[in-house]
Amino acid sequence: MTAIVAGRATPAASPSRRRSSRSRRAGTTVARTAALWSASIVLGLAFWSFLAWWYGPTTMASPTAVVSATAELWQSGVLGNSIQASAGRILVGWALGVVVGAPVGIVMGRVNVVRQLLDPYIEFFRFIPPIAFVTLAVVWFGIGETSKIVLIFYTSVFIVTVSTIAATVATSENKLQAAANLGASRFQIMKTVVLPSTIPGIVTGARLAMGNSFLTIVSAEIVAANAGIGSMIWQARNYGRIDWTFVGIITLGLMGFLFDRVLRVTSRKFLGKYGVK
Structure with a gap:
């Protein structure tokens, strides 16, 4: 040509x-x-x-001191066990929040009666920080894994729900009308129009919830945990090891970065056709 x-x-x-x-x-x-x-x-x-x-070293640990402390904590097994404990609690609580929050948000966005019934509770509880419930979670669920997972779930579910409601309400009215005119049932409209249009909002809510899960896990582990990044940071305070504190902070940042990247890449690969970027 x-x-x-x-x-x-x-x-x-x-x-x-x-x-x-x-x-x-x-x-x-x-x-x-x-x-x-x-x-x-x-x-x-x-x-x-x-x-x-x-x-000075008593206030600010240098990069070389943090590398040495990281090697020390890794060889002793403390760092590996802490990462495993915190990651497990975050993933389980966050996943439960997404699994519950997304359907609730879709229903609230589509059914006005359900939205009017649940909206006062959503708007009330989502402004109460999870740290306020740490003591109650320990009293109700004990110092085991359940209390930490429940707090992560509490952190995640409201964020995902609100994000999903917004995405559901923003569904194009023209698409809904077109599907109805073609004879689609309410279930078919939900499946072929509403759900695909809400997926980007669900993913956004899931990413935001993941970030808040890291904020919550530290508070929960400081109060009631023998293993985890939060517990390790608290032990560093007790022993006066500022370098251990830096190791914990950097580990949380790297874990969050990795988790978010994996979520973004996975969402883009499997849900890209729905507009997830």
């Missing part, structure tokens, strides 16, 4: 050439992103080292 440019015919770019050009641009973008990330990390470590030097 040819293209007319300035009064003369020029050969159009072949599909293989266009694919090669896109591949080069994608490679350049990845390389630029990696370079910026690396520069950001190097600058952050340099600034951290300066602060550690300025304030």
Whole structure:
């Protein structure tokens, strides 16, 4: 094929050439992103080292001290057990919150009577922080895993519910009318129109709930847990190990980053056709 440019015919770019050009641009973008990330990390470590030097080891642990403390805690098994305990509690409580919150949000968004009945409770409890219920959770469910999981569930379920309600209410009225005019039943409309349009909102709520789960787990583990990142941070306070505290904080950040990335990539892969990005 040819293209007319300035009064003369020029050969159009072949599909293989266009694919090669896109591949080069994608490679350049990845390389630029990696370079910026690396520069950001190097600058952050340099600034951290300066602060550690300025304030001293009793106030600010240096990067090298944190690396040594990480190796110490890992070899003793404390860090590995803490990560496993906290990750398990977060995943179970968060998953329960998504499984319950998404259907409740869809029903509340579609059925006005249900929404009017449940809305006062949703609006009341979602403003009470989970840490306010830590003592009650321990009294009601004991110091075992159940109390921590219940608190994570409490953190997650309201966020997912509210996000799902908003996505359900925002469903295009034209699509609903078109499906009804074509003879679709209420169940078919729910399955083919409402649910696909709410999936991006559910994923957004799930991501927000995951972040809040990390906020809650530390409080719960500090109060009633023998293992977990929160418990490890509390033990660091008792032993005066500022470097252990830094290890716990950095571990929480890395865990959250990893969990969110996995959720984003998985959602994009399996739910991308519904507009999840």
